[in-house]
Amino acid sequence: LKHFLTIEGLPPQLLTEILDTADSFVDMNAQQVKKVPLLRGKTVANLFFEASTRTLSTFELAAKRLSADVLNLNISTSSTSKGETLKDTLMTLQAMHCDMFVVRHSASGAAHFIAQHVTPDVAVINAGDGRHAHPTQAMLDMLTIRQHKGDFKNLKVAIVGDILHSRVARSEIHALRILGANEIRVIAPATLLPKHIESLGVKVFTEMSRGLRDVDVVIMLRLQRERMQTALLPSESEFYSLYGLTENKLAYAKPDAIVMHPGPINRGVEIESRVADGPRSVILNQVTNGIAVRMAVMSMAMSGQLNTQSSSFTESS
Numbered sequence: 277l278k279h280f281l282t283i284e285g286l287p288p289q290l291l292t293e294i295l296d297t298a299d300s301f302v303d304m305n306a307q308q309v310k311k312v313p314l315l316r317g318k319t320v321a322n323l324f325f326e327a328s329t330r331t332l333s334t335f336e337l338a339a340k341r342l343s344a345d346v347l348n349l350n351i352s353t354s355s356t357s358k359g360e361t362l363k364d365t366l367m368t369l370q371a372m373h374c375d376m377f378v379v380r381h382s383a384s385g386a387a388h389f390i391a392q393h394v395t396p397d398v399a400v401i402n403a404g405d406g407r408h409a410h411p412t413q414a415m416l417d418m419l420t421i422r423q424h425k426g427d428f429k430n431l432k433v434a435i436v437g438d439i440l441h442s443r444v445a446r447s448e449i450h451a452l453r454i455l456g457a458n459e460i461r462v463i464a465p466a467t468l469l470p471k472h473i474e475s476l477g478v479k480v481f482t483e484m485s486r487g488l489r490d491v492d493v494v495i496m497l498r499l500q501r502e503r504m505q506t507a508l509l510p511s512e513s514e515f516y517s518l519y520g521l522t523e524n525k526l527a528y529a530k531p532d533a534i535v536m537h538p539g540p541i542n543r544g545v546e547i548e549s550r551v552a553d554g555p556r557s558v559i560l561n562q563v564t565n566g567i568a569v570r571m572a573v574m575s576m577a578m579s580g581q582l583n584t585q586s587s588s589f590t591e592s593s
């Protein structure tokens with residue numbers, strides 16, 4: 277078994293194999309994900325120490341479609357609230373013979389910490405750690421882009437909004453680079469850009485009119501208020517006027533550009549309802565793709581297919 281903690285450092289063949297495996301789970305005639313026996317007899321524990329709608333629900337559905345038994349630990353009513361440490365909670369769940377932990381936590385590196393403390397036969401999947409990584413979100417976004425645009429190599433992709441606090445942006449940038457996207461842009465006010473973001477191989481823009489010009493894919497991000505200091509909170513109306521994706525601003529992109537958002541969306545803050553619900557939005561396709569991609573990652577982890585030579589596979593950077 278191997279863990280799935282970050283995209284950084286993974287070989288392109290492995291990312292493509294995850295996408296191909298995800299595709300194989302979709303019954304194209306029925307337009308839905310098939311139930312398969314790949315994880316029969318296995319137990320998957322979802323440990324979400326931070327709020328989630330999409331990720332938790334699709335991991336649960338994915339595990340059930342793989343025929344696994346699923347345990348959703350309700351952290352707010354668990355013994356964590358009585359002072360039990362993360363490590364002791366883990367040891368307790370391991371004693372119940374869980375085979376896989378799916379972990380979301382507000383602390384960057386939490387999934388990596390758990391991976392270091394589980395027994396070798398247990399797999400750990402990162403479902404989002406602080407502002408560090410959200411690798412399965414990035415992979416479902418890559419599947420959505422591939423379905424709509426085919427190859428990555430001619431694509432210009434813009435990621436817009438709160439890049440500084442976004443684990444999704446970081447994982448997407450790594451995935452797009454590994455899969456060979458032509459150009460990756462980030463568009464944000466200077467206060468919401470990480471220092472040295474250019475070192476990740478992106479072009480930086482602070483104006484939508486320039487950054488969106490001729491892009492094929494627009495990925496919007498919400499303001500991650502839970503990770504901001506109050507003093508740094510931008511005004512919502514000012515942010516919307518400069519960076520909110522309206523039909524007028526979308527006109528800078530290519531006429532067939534698609535609009536994406538990992539969710540949850542804040543209408544009237546980073547995106548106009550007419551765009552979020554409009555014909556170029558693939559936001560709900562992203563949600564649907566979460567089931568097949570998470571099935572692919574979980575089944576490949578259990579079968580050892582995620583085993584890779586890459587040392588950064590389990591790295592927490």
Ligand code: CP
Pocket residue numbers: 327328329330331332404413538539540
């Ligand atoms: N995209 C995403 O992680 O959404 P949730 O927080 O609802 O899981």
